[in-house]
Amino acid sequence: MSAYFERLGATAFRPTSAVEGAWSTQEQHIAPALGLIAHAIEQDHLDRRGGELQLGRISYDILGTMPIERVDIEVRLRRAGRTIELVEAVLSHDGRAAVIARAWLLQAVDTRELAGSALxxxxxxxxxxxxxxxxxxxGEAVRSVEFHRRQREAGHAWAWLRPRIPLLLDEPIGPVSRLLGLVDFANGLTLRLEPREVAFPNVDLTCHLLGAPQGEWIGFDTTVSIGPTGLGLTDTVLHDERGPVGTVQQILTVRPVRP
Incomplete structure (x- = not known):
């Protein structure tokens, strides 16, 4: 495994076996794809504006599963502005949209004297x-990441994650896109029930950031909750070695596995 993806062209990418899914090894784990989308958004902004703005929030809607085959990403500017932009990206397979992402890019201002968090x-x-x-x-995707973890109780764990391979072969990746290539692993970090007993895939993921993370390792303070009518929620506070850097929420569809 040399990387999760190889670039085929300006908007086309080939996944490697490293993206093998956790629910099915015939499908892509969505985590690397979410990082790839973020990278495409950041590259589009860099090309248009030189990286003037910073990614503050990104929300992904996951429309379906994808085989381990070529994907394409189209990025569109939805709301232009001097200090704020809204960008949309669509990742598709064989002409079918698989993930739609919307990202707010916000101005960078020196607020170090105001910085702090009660998280x-x-x-x-x-x-x-x-x-x-x-x-x-x-699947290979879960084996492509190094984990340190402590399970506090069923449905609550602390973990530090670091990918063993790059997101994209022979191409530099920024710290935000690198983080966003990890965040979907949150949903498997702390189990209330084993996957053989219940399926609980997420159909979305939203990440809010306090800034770009520093260092190789990302900390996850993750809780998983299951409601009485088939809904679940995975909620995570993200950390680097300095402290909290953002949050992630994932809505789950919970389905008991029938023998």
């Missing part, structure tokens, strides 16, 4: 144990 701190990586996500999930 709770999490343990350092060296305080957590090595953990193999592949002990619970199938």
């Amino acid at each position: 709770a701190a999490m343990p350092r990586r060296d305080e957590l144990d090595l953990w193999e996500m592949g002990d619970h999930w199938q």
Whole structure:
């Protein structure tokens, strides 16, 4: 596994076996694709404006599964502005939209004297144990990431994650896109029930950021909740070694597995 994707052209990408899904090894794990979409958005902004604005929020709607085959990404400017932009990106397979993302890009201002958060701190990586996500999930994608984790209780865990391979072969990736290529792993970090007993895929993912993360490792303070009517929610506070850097929410469709 050298990378998750290889570039075929300006808007076309070929996935490698490293994107093998956790629910089905015939389908792509959505995590790397979400990072690839963010990279396309950031590259579009860099080409148009030199990277003047920063990504503050991105919301993905996941329209369906994808085989491990070529994908294309189209980026459109939906709301132009000097200090604020709204951008939409559509990732498609064989002409069918699979993921639609909308991102707010906001002006960068020096607010270091105002910076602070009441979000709770999490343990350092060296305080957590090595953990193999592949002990619970199938596919190559979950084996492409290094995990340190502590399960606090069923449905709540702390974890530090670092990808073992780059998102895109022979192409630099910014820290925000790199983070966004990891965030969908949150939904498998802390299990209330084993995947063989219940399916709980997410149909969306929304990430709000306080700034670009620093360092290789991203911390996840993740909780999973399941309601009484087939709905679930995975909620995560993201950290780097300085402290909180953002949040992630994923809505789940919860379906007991019938033998």
